[in-house]
Amino acid sequence: MPKLIILAGLLLALTACGTESAPTPPPRTTQAGSGPVDVKVAVEMRPVLAVDPPAQTPAPAAPDVLTGEDGSTYRLGPSIGDFKRFENVATEQTDSGWVLTxxxxxxxxxxxxxxxxxHVGEQLAIVVDGEVVSAPKIMSAITGGTLQIAGRFTQKEIRELGRAITGK
Known part of the structure; x- marks a missing residue:
C-alpha cells in the first residue's frame, strides 16, 4: 500500500459562538471517531529544518535526517514530544476536502x-517508527488541543494517514 506524504496545513478547529446567525454551511461527511487511542508506536513531532527533493541516491543515515514517503529528505530539529495517546482521531469531509482531526x-x-x-508558518514532521508520515505547515497556533491535517487528500489517503499515525 503506497504511503503518502503531502504537505498539509494544520488548522485549529474553531467553534464559533455568537448571537448573529451564520449561513448554513454545506453538508459535511464525518467518519466515526475512534475515541481514545493508545498508539502502537509513539508519534514523534519534530520541526522541519530543511527539505531536499527526492534524490537519485539514498540520503546518509543520521538520526536527524529522514526520508519521507515521497523520497524527499527531511532534516529535523529536536523532538517537541512523543505523543502516545490521542483522545480521538476522525476523518471528515469539509467544503475544502478531506481532513484528519x-x-x-x-x-x-x-x-x-x-x-x-x-512556530506558525513552519513545517512540523510527524514521525512514526523513524519515518516521516506527514510534514504539514503550521497555519496558526493550536491552543484548543484539536488539530486538523488538511490538504488535497482523497478519502482513502486521509484514512491511510490516520492509520499511519495511530498504527490502527
Missing amino acids: IELPEDTAAIFAKWTGE
Whole structure:
C-alpha cells in the first residue's frame, strides 16, 4: 500500500459562538471517531529544518535526517514530544476536502499549544517508527488541543494517514 506524504496545513478547529446567525454551511461527511487511542508506536513531532527533493541516491543515515514517503529528505530539529495517546482521531469531509482531526490529551495539548504558537508558518514532521508520515505547515497556533491535517487528500489517503499515525 503506497504511503503518502503531502504537505498539509494544520488548522485549529474553531467553534464559533455568537448571537448573529451564520449561513448554513454545506453538508459535511464525518467518519466515526475512534475515541481514545493508545498508539502502537509513539508519534514523534519534530520541526522541519530543511527539505531536499527526492534524490537519485539514498540520503546518509543520521538520526536527524529522514526520508519521507515521497523520497524527499527531511532534516529535523529536536523532538517537541512523543505523543502516545490521542483522545480521538476522525476523518471528515469539509467544503475544502478531506481532513484528519486529532484531539490531544490535556498534557500534550499544552506542549503542542506552546510550540505551535512559537512556530506558525513552519513545517512540523510527524514521525512514526523513524519515518516521516506527514510534514504539514503550521497555519496558526493550536491552543484548543484539536488539530486538523488538511490538504488535497482523497478519502482513502486521509484514512491511510490516520492509520499511519495511530498504527490502527
